[in-house]
Amino acid sequence: MKPTIRNRAAALGIATVAGLTGVGLATGPAMAADASGADSSSQSAASNIDTQSVYYPTNTVKYADELVRAWGQGATDRVEAFASPQVAEELADHGDDNVTHWDRVGAEGAAGTTYVDYENTVTGEKMSLGLPTEAVSDPDSEWGTPNGVHKVQFED
Numbered sequence: 001m002k003p004t005i006r007n008r009a010a011a012l013g014i015a016t017v018a019g020l021t022g023v024g025l026a027t028g029p030a031m032a033a034d035a036s037g038a039d040s041s042s043q044s045a046a047s048n049i050d051t052q053s054v055y056y057p058t059n060t061v062k063y064a065d066e067l068v069r070a071w072g073q074g075a076t077d078r079v080e081a082f083a084s085p086q087v088a089e090e091l092a093d094h095g096d097d098n099v100t101h102w103d104r105v106g107a108e109g110a111a112g113t114t115y116v117d118y119e120n121t122v123t124g125e126k127m128s129l130g131l132p133t134e135a136v137s138d139p140d141s142e143w144g145t146p147n148g149v150h151k152v153q154f155e156d
Contacts, residue, residue, distance in 0.1 A: 054081045056145045060136050061107050064116035064129045067149050072100040083149040087129075090152050098122040109133055113151075126155040 057063045063082065070078035071091050080088045102118040105126075109115070114133045119126050130151030138145075 054078065054146070056082075056136075056148070058137050060114040060131045060133055060148075061104070061116055063131060063136050063148055064107075064114075065104060067129065068102050068104075068118060071096075072102065074099075081146055083152075084147050087149050087152045094154065102127065124156075128153045128155075 055066075057066060067079065067082040070082060074096065076088075076092075079091060083091065098120055101121045101123075103121055104116060105119045106117045107114060108117075112133055113130050114136075116129045116131070117126065118129070128151075129149050130153075131148045132150065136145065136148045
């Protein structure tokens with residue numbers, strides 16, 4: 001094989017591997033391999049950084065649903081990722097009796113905020129979550145994506 005053809009074949013092979021690696025990284029944490037068996041030379045320089053990322057939907061209703069799911073699963077870290085500190089505290093203080101029984105019953109927007117409403121199928125209690133519509137809907141917004149749920153209100 002001529003050196004030119006060999007160099008091009010090698011370059012194509014490297015590009016293919018790099019492309020497949022890029023696809024694996026672009027698909028998110030569900031496709032990421034467990035790094036525990038990886039060579040230490042491939043580890044990040046900042047090994048104390050959590051490699052598991054949080055998925056933040058850009059649809060406000062789905063964003064609120066993710067918070068309710070996290071709360072129902074007792075996933076405190078995820079609740080704190082989706083809610084402001086005040087909302088996370090209010091949810092924790094509310095307790096977790098029947099926390100898995102919230103059904104979304106509606107959503108509406110007013111004055112730049114989307115309100116997503118839920119009803120507890122066991123107790124009949126209602127809950128409304130408020131999110132800044134534009135900030136959550138804009139994936140490039142540095143301040144809006146995490147901790148987007150800034151208001152929670154319970155009603156018997």
